[in-house]
Amino acid sequence: MTVVVEAAPPVPASASQFTGTRRLVRLALRRDRIQLSVWVISIVLFMLLVVASVTGLYSTPEELRNIAVSSAVSPVALATNGIVSGDSQGAIVASQSVLVFALVAALMSTLAVVRHTRQNEETGRAEMIGAAVVGRRALLTSALIVTVGANVVLTLGIALGSIAVGLPVVGSLALGASIGGTGIAFAGVAAVTAQITDGARTANGLAGAAIGVAFMLRAIGDVNSTVVDDGTRVVSGWLSWLSPIGWAQQIRPFDDDAWWILLLLIGFAVVHVMVAFVLISHRDQGAGLVQPRPGPPTAASWLPSAWGLAWRMQRMTMFWWIFAVVILGFAYGAVGNEIDAMVGSSQ
Structure with missing residues (x-):
């Protein structure tokens, strides 16, 4: 049986790095x-x-x-x-x-x-x-x-x-x-x-x-x-x-x-x-x-579990969210000390 393979369409001569x-x-x-x-x-x-x-x-x-x-x-x-x-x-x-x-x-x-x-x-x-x-x-x-x-x-x-x-x-x-x-x-x-x-x-x-x-x-x-x-x-x-x-x-x-x-x-x-x-x-x-970076040759004992995989995939995301919430908490805590003065001055 003969298999016929069609050639890919030729690239137009006018094609550039922005074509498409x-x-x-x-x-x-x-x-x-x-x-x-x-x-x-x-x-x-x-x-x-x-x-x-x-x-x-x-x-x-x-x-x-x-x-x-x-x-x-x-x-x-x-x-x-x-x-x-x-x-x-x-x-x-x-x-x-x-x-x-x-x-x-x-x-x-x-x-x-x-x-x-x-x-x-x-x-x-x-x-x-x-x-x-x-x-x-x-x-x-x-x-x-x-x-x-x-x-x-x-x-x-x-x-x-x-x-x-x-x-x-x-x-x-x-x-x-x-x-x-x-x-x-x-x-x-x-x-x-x-x-x-x-x-x-x-x-x-x-x-x-x-x-x-x-x-x-x-x-x-x-x-x-x-x-x-x-x-x-x-x-x-x-x-x-x-x-x-x-x-x-x-x-x-x-x-x-x-x-x-x-x-x-x-x-x-x-x-x-x-x-x-x-x-x-x-x-x-x-x-x-x-x-x-190349990973370690063997996986940690906790990694094959569902919880271990979830922690491995989400740990950095969780860290940055916690960091952002802590910073936001400090900011709102500092704002709280000035709210009374600002509200009083606007009345």
């Missing part, structure tokens, strides 16, 4: 149509809740000024909420929201990029996709396009929502851009971490660590700040300028509206994406630049 990006974008949108929608809609809705909370709690100029002055001199408020940029209603909304939602946008972006790059390689989907005519950089490019698009939609959603509840147009656009720009910046970080390791969990962990370092740099810089303008404006320390999250705050929505700082966030993302493209060409598909 459009189809991969459609595939990523298909996979994430619900997940990214939930992220974006949730952030916008919670932002509107912050606006409603500020307008309900601080309805007079005196109350707005009191909360601005109290926050400007509180190290805990500066570390957990960020800088103060005036005593207008919009400025108070920004001081209460930019930091938190910038962190959430950064997390959304890192998870999305890793999910469509390193996770695809880890599960074998990338190898199956690579059997077609797909460029080496197409998978990463499609992930970045989808993630950047989600952040653009997030920016517009926050801006339109803020405008709808009566906040100034320019400040609302700056508010959305500061949060969406942070998400775009950390999408670039995730593009790099996805090339370093051979596991999605580790790539997410490295990206999360980068977010944590950025947060700490900003917190230290904000705590070591200077209060100006009769106590209603904070000038951050120099360490805040080493953090993309700090840059997002320095846009100062509803005050300076410093649009040029948005270029720092975009430039930060572009540099990291360029580095990621270079790293792709220096590794094999499915492998990371850093090779995993």
Whole structure:
């Protein structure tokens, strides 16, 4: 019996490292149509809740000024909420929201990029996709396009929502851009971490660590700040300028509206994406630049059990969650000592 094997279709002469990006974008949108929608809609809705909370709690100029002055001199408020940029209603909304939602946008972006790059390689989907005519950089490019698009939609959603509840147009656009720009910046970080390791969990962990370092740099810089303008404006320390999250705050929505700082966030993302493209060409598909350590020749006696396997798989995740909860507990404990003074000053 004669077996006829058809040859694989020839690679088009015009094929490049980005060939197939459009189809991969459609595939990523298909996979994430619900997940990214939930992220974006949730952030916008919670932002509107912050606006409603500020307008309900601080309805007079005196109350707005009191909360601005109290926050400007509180190290805990500066570390957990960020800088103060005036005593207008919009400025108070920004001081209460930019930091938190910038962190959430950064997390959304890192998870999305890793999910469509390193996770695809880890599960074998990338190898199956690579059997077609797909460029080496197409998978990463499609992930970045989808993630950047989600952040653009997030920016517009926050801006339109803020405008709808009566906040100034320019400040609302700056508010959305500061949060969406942070998400775009950390999408670039995730593009790099996805090339370093051979596991999605580790790539997410490295990206999360980068977010944590950025947060700490900003917190230290904000705590070591200077209060100006009769106590209603904070000038951050120099360490805040080493953090993309700090840059997002320095846009100062509803005050300076410093649009040029948005270029720092975009430039930060572009540099990291360029580095990621270079790293792709220096590794094999499915492998990371850093090779995993070889395991011991024999397994521990507890490992073959269900509990042992669960502990082995989840121990680092549990450690970091416990660490984060402990740090959060210390932060809220410190805030508790200042709540009475801040509430009293706003009455």
